[in-house]
Amino acid sequence: MHNKLSPFLKGVLVVGFLFLYIPIVSLIVYSFNESKLVTVWGGFSTKWYASLFANEQIMAAVKLSIEIALASALAAVVLGTIAGFVLARFKRFPGSTLFAGMMTAPMVMPEVITGLSMLLLFISMQQLVGVPSERGFITIWVGHTTLCMAYVAVVVRSRLLEIDQSLEDAAMDLGARPLKIFFVITLPLVSQAIASGFLLSVTLSLDDLVTTAFLSGPGSTTLPQVIFSKVRLGLNPEINALASITVLVVGVVVLLANYLMLNAQRNRDKAIAAAMRESGAHS
Amino acid sequence: MVETVKQAAASAQGAPYLRIANVVKKFGDTTAVDGVDLDIRKNEIFALLGSSGCGKSTLLRMLAGMERPTSGKIILDGEDITALAPYDRPINMMFQSYALFPHMSVADNIAFGLKQDKMPKGEIDARVAEMLDLVQMRKYANRKPYQLSGGQQQRVALARSLAKRPKLLLLDEPLGALDKKLRQQTQLELVNTLEQVGVTCIMVTHDQEEAMTMATRIGIMSEGQLLQIGSPAEIYDYPNCRFTAEFIGDTNMFAGPVVVDEPDSVEIDSPELGSRIHIDHGITGPKGMQVWASIRPEDVHLDVVPQAAGPNVARGQVHDIAYLGSFSVYHVKLASGKVVKSMVAANHWHENSITPPTWGDTVYVSWRPDMPVVLTR
Ligand SMILES: Nc1ncnc2c1ncn2[C@@H]1O[C@H](COP(=O)(O)OP(=O)(O)OP(=O)(O)O)[C@@H](O)[C@H]1O
Ligand SMILES: [Mg+2]
Numbered sequence: 001m002h003n004k005l006s007p008f009l010k011g012v013l014v015v016g017f018l019f020l021y022i023p024i025v026s027l028i029v030y031s032f033n034e035s036k037l038v039t040v041w042g043g044f045s046t047k048w049y050a051s052l053f054a055n056e057q058i059m060a061a062v063k064l065s066i067e068i069a070l071a072s073a074l075a076a077v078v079l080g081t082i083a084g085f086v087l088a089r090f091k092r093f094p095g096s097t098l099f100a101g102m103m104t105a106p107m108v109m110p111e112v113i114t115g116l117s118m119l120l121l122f123i124s125m126q127q128l129v130g131v132p133s134e135r136g137f138i139t140i141w142v143g144h145t146t147l148c149m150a151y152v153a154v155v156v157r158s159r160l161l162e163i164d165q166s167l168e169d170a171a172m173d174l175g176a177r178p179l180k181i182f183f184v185i186t187l188p189l190v191s192q193a194i195a196s197g198f199l200l201s202v203t204l205s206l207d208d209l210v211t212t213a214f215l216s217g218p219g220s221t222t223l224p225q226v227i228f229s230k231v232r233l234g235l236n237p238e239i240n241a242l243a244s245i246t247v248l249v250v251g252v253v254v255l256l257a258n259y260l261m262l263n264a265q266r267n268r269d270k271a272i273a274a275a276m277r278e279s280g281a282h283s
Numbered sequence: 284m285v286e287t288v289k290q291a292a293a294s295a296q297g298a299p300y301l302r303i304a305n306v307v308k309k310f311g312d313t314t315a316v317d318g319v320d321l322d323i324r325k326n327e328i329f330a331l332l333g334s335s336g337c338g339k340s341t342l343l344r345m346l347a348g349m350e351r352p353t354s355g356k357i358i359l360d361g362e363d364i365t366a367l368a369p370y371d372r373p374i375n376m377m378f379q380s381y382a383l384f385p386h387m388s389v390a391d392n393i394a395f396g397l398k399q400d401k402m403p404k405g406e407i408d409a410r411v412a413e414m415l416d417l418v419q420m421r422k423y424a425n426r427k428p429y430q431l432s433g434g435q436q437q438r439v440a441l442a443r444s445l446a447k448r449p450k451l452l453l454l455d456e457p458l459g460a461l462d463k464k465l466r467q468q469t470q471l472e473l474v475n476t477l478e479q480v481g482v483t484c485i486m487v488t489h490d491q492e493e494a495m496t497m498a499t500r501i502g503i504m505s506e507g508q509l510l511q512i513g514s515p516a517e518i519y520d521y522p523n524c525r526f527t528a529e530f531i532g533d534t535n536m537f538a539g540p541v542v543v544d545e546p547d548s549v550e551i552d553s554p555e556l557g558s559r560i561h562i563d564h565g566i567t568g569p570k571g572m573q574v575w576a577s578i579r580p581e582d583v584h585l586d587v588v589p590q591a592a593g594p595n596v597a598r599g600q601v602h603d604i605a606y607l608g609s610f611s612v613y614h615v616k617l618a619s620g621k622v623v624k625s626m627v628a629a630n631h632w633h634e635n636s637i638t639p640p641t642w643g644d645t646v647y648v649s650w651r652p653d654m655p656v657v658l659t660r
């Protein structure tokens with residue numbers, strides 16, 4: 001319709017971007033602030049980065065968060081892929097609608113409720129069978145896995161629905177048994193969806209505060225929990241430094257992933273163009 | 284109907300290599316395949332032809348083992364395979380979408396089935412090379428499927444389905460994904476390849492030209508039933524029902540009762556024609572029975588000079604003319620409103636020094652009494 005944005009739309013766009021990015025930019029700038037007062041510029045310094053790395057509480061939380069994120073993502077990918085496969089390939093079995101609904105429930109359920117119900121479950125389990133003996137890594141891991149596997153299942157399912165099912169039929173026709181087909185044909189075809197499900201799970205888990213709050217114990221504090229409790233006591237330049245590092249890491253990872261994907265696409269396009277040229281030249 | 288099919292099959296020379304015995308497949312309330320009996324000889328190329336949704340693919344999938352028949356038996360080379368899993372059957376299929384594994388090279392695609400059989404590596408390599416040569420794709424062994432054109436993909440799919448030397452090869456719309464020009468060229472190429480390896484083959488298609496060109500015998504399917512089985516010429520010249528007559532080629536169909544029933548001739552009264560249809564051979568059926576007479580457009584003569592009124596002649600106006608290169612099809616509208624098609628060679632008028640009739644001209648259609656085919660259903 002319009003090739004050029006009207007000045008009004010341009011203005012809205014600029015304001016929108018400023019609104020999104022000014023806080024992040026100011027956060028990064030103030031992480032290099034000499035002064036302890038977050039609102040006053042006291043000169044350039046990297047001392048908050050040094051003190052961040054020296055802070056054992058934060059470093060322990062970082063380590064725990066990364067461990068939980070990787071473990072949850074791993075479990076979520078395994079369970080979510082199986083669930084997604086069942087949702088996509090076994091269309092009609094008794095209770096399939098219920099299963100599909102329950103599978104995606106953790107995505108739409110308020111986290112407070114998920115967290116609370118899990119807490120109640122763990123407490124009664126502890127009383128009945130003595131497991132889990134305390135709240136900590138295991139309980140958080142279970143909670144995050146539940147949440148993340150729903151996302152993985154959805155991503156894997158939609159990818160599976162795109163794939164021509166006759167590929168699996170063809171493999172069976174050529175003599176492969178169902179389990180083999182799953183590993184040799186289906187899994188490679190959904191590997192990209194699984195990878196993005198894994199990354200999504202890592203970010204969801206790293207970021208989760210509410211469910212974690214219900215499921216963590218005294219000895220296990222995750223990074224979001226530490227940040228939250230510190231910020232509640234007042235703004236803190238160390239946290240600014242931590243946040244800046246996070247922004248940097250996330251930015252680099254996203255750029256790298258984009259670059260790799262673009263590259264793969266470009267190679268593919270080139271190959272297709274070459275094939276077309278050749279077959280054109282032959283006929 | 285089933286009886287005639289059985290007789291035709293029994294009279295076929297040699298023992299059947301594949302026997303499909305009264306196979307039925309129901310999906311809930313719909314009957315996709317309704318009591319099909321079919322015998323296939325060794326090394327035959329058999330085409331299942333029918334309109335969309337008539338159950339061709341379902342029948343093929345039952346042969347491949349992807350669907351289990353509701354009832355009936357499938358016997359291949361003396362072995363009852365009705366309950367055998369797809370991965371245990373000595374049958375391979377070429378899928379309509381080719382179903383090449385996108386993450387594997389051409390060579391790996393062809394080797395896939397051989398690897399499932401735990402064939403030694405050396406033998407696999409030799410067989411893959413042989414298959415690549417067979418379809419002239421050796422140069423492309425290391426390509427991925429998306430790096431190939433449609434015709435090349437089709438050849439790889441064929442090589443993959445032949446690699447295990449199946450007892451029976453199934454082809455679901457083998458050329459359906461190719462454009463028309465490529466399809467005609469590929470038809471003969473495909474037949475040559477199949478004859479070269481000598482494989483028994485059932486193909487499914489809804490393109491009658493493809494079936495006529497490629498197959499040794501054709502089975503006409505409609506609503507889950509096999510209506511007629513025969514060679515392309517038999518099916519064209521002697522259709523056994525209206526569906527086949529109208530589905531294969533073009534025809535003029537007249538309905539009416541039998542009014543004269545002699546041992547060596549019959550006459551059918553056709554209100555649409557405005558006269559009788561005289562046929563110079565007897566039929567089995569009582570006088571007064573409702574029948575149909577089918578006359579191919581190439582058997583209908585077109586005259587501009589008045590013809591004596593009588594059976595097998597009618598007067599009409601040229602309603603439409605379709606010029607198709609070496610011949611033209613005249614659509615002649617009779618007094619009843621019925622349109623009769625007549626195929627006329629392009630040089631017919633010139634050779635007989637006649638001015639070709641044009642739109643609105645009065646013309647006469649007629650045919651020899653041995654031309655109509657009488658159909659009772
Ligand atoms: N899995 C299924 N579940 C329910 N109905 C089915 C199933 N597969 C096929 N059908 C029905 O069976 C009938 C025959 O289908 P089939 O796919 O065999 O037709 P076809 O002759 O191959 O048609 P086309 O030329 O369009 O491929 C159709 O009415 C179809 O809707
Ligand atoms: Mg079909």
